Amino acid sequence: MIKAVLFYIFWQILYDLFIYTDGRLDQFLAVSVAFIAKFFLSFFGWDISVLGRLIVIDGYRGVEVLNECNALTLMALYSGFIISFQGPNKDRALFILGGIGIIYILNIFRIIAFSLATVYFQKYWNLFHEFSAFIFFYPFILTLWYQWTLLSEKNIKS
Amino acid sequence: MDIIKRKKYQIVNRTICSIVFFLTCYFVLIRPLRVYVNKNYIAPFYLSFDQDQNTSVSSTDRRINILLEGYSSPRGFGIPFGGYFWLPLSLFIATRQKMASKILILYHLLLGIIPPYLAFLFINNINWAGKGLKVNETLFQGVFLISLFISLRTIFEIFKKDNKYS
Numbered sequence: 001m002i003k004a005v006l007f008y009i010f011w012q013i014l015y016d017l018f019i020y021t022d023g024r025l026d027q028f029l030a031v032s033v034a035f036i037a038k039f040f041l042s043f044f045g046w047d048i049s050v051l052g053r054l055i056v057i058d059g060y061r062g063v064e065v066l067n068e069c070n071a072l073t074l075m076a077l078y079s080g081f082i083i084s085f086q087g088p089n090k091d092r093a094l095f096i097l098g099g100i101g102i103i104y105i106l107n108i109f110r111i112i113a114f115s116l117a118t119v120y121f122q123k124y125w126n127l128f129h130e131f132s133a134f135i136f137f138y139p140f141i142l143t144l145w146y147q148w149t150l151l152s153e154k155n156i157k158s
Numbered sequence: 159m160d161i162i163k164r165k166k167y168q169i170v171n172r173t174i175c176s177i178v179f180f181l182t183c184y185f186v187l188i189r190p191l192r193v194y195v196n197k198n199y200i201a202p203f204y205l206s207f208d209q210d211q212n213t214s215v216s217s218t219d220r221r222i223n224i225l226l227e228g229y230s231s232p233r234g235f236g237i238p239f240g241g242y243f244w245l246p247l248s249l250f251i252a253t254r255q256k257m258a259s260k261i262l263i264l265y266h267l268l269l270g271i272i273p274p275y276l277a278f279l280f281i282n283n284i285n286w287a288g289k290g291l292k293v294n295e296t297l298f299q300g301v302f303l304i305s306l307f308i309s310l311r312t313i314f315e316i317f318k319k320d321n322k323y324s
């Protein structure tokens with residue numbers, strides 16, 4: 001746990017000094033997620049438009065993918081644990097890359113859900129937004145962490 | 159048969175009871191108390207700095223946000239002992255993990271001291287304190303997730319063990 005905490009401190013400093021000031025990674029994650037969410041919603045027949053990070057179902061409130069909503073922090077939190085917990089390096093790389101990829105996909109579903117929430121339950125949008133990580137991310141992250149610790153323990157025993 | 163069944167689901171029942179008890183306490187007692195303390199004591203202190211032209215301080219029910227000139231997003235801190243404390247604590251108590259509970263309590267006690275002090279420094283234009291507040295936000299989420307992971311894993315292991323022998 002101490003290793004993970006140190007990783008999180010290191011990550012945040014790295015983010016503040018380089019990634020945030022550069023801005024390209026945050027921008028890419030936010031814009032691409034909005035674009036793909038638009039693609040899916042259009043596919044299912046919704047009249048929807050995208051302007052950079054802003055995604056709007058015609059006639060309803062827009063959803064803006066801010067830096068805090070692009071799931072980058074969660075990707076770092078997820079990876080930090082995998083890096084800190086011992087295990088075979090090849091599997092570690094697989095877990096990190098696969099996990100980050102799935103978090104990215106889950107974030108697309110989350111943004112789609114936020115857009116649909118503006119149509120179906122705008123009144124509860126803030127509540128839904130506040131607890132969305134518990135629905136979309138945390139169960140997945142905890143399950144993969146569990147799988148990783150099992151793999152790690154199996155590796156130590158053998 | 160009944161005894162076996164009871165043993166089989168003992169940990170599940172204990173977990174559900176613990177979550178229901180602590181979340182009821184949280185929503186009935188602790189959450190309103192946090193809002194009261196923030197509105198009457200913490201927010202007024204930080205809002206008094208808002209008269210400065212370079213500083214914009216805002217508060218929500220359970221949070222203080224500070225936006226300084228030159229920063230694109232606000233930095234701030236939440237009032238400790240929120241849901242992110244009570245949920246893992248209820249699971250730790252259900253699994254009787256005393257040491258983990260103590261560490262979590264200590265961490266949240268520190269959250270009541272360090273982030274407010276960093277916010278005070280940040281308002282006074284000490285830049286590294288803003289970075290400290292950001293680190294705190296990430297750590298906060300990390301500690302919550304790891305606590306949840308440790309407690310849920312323990313519950314799952316106990317459940318598996320109980321089912322194996324019964």
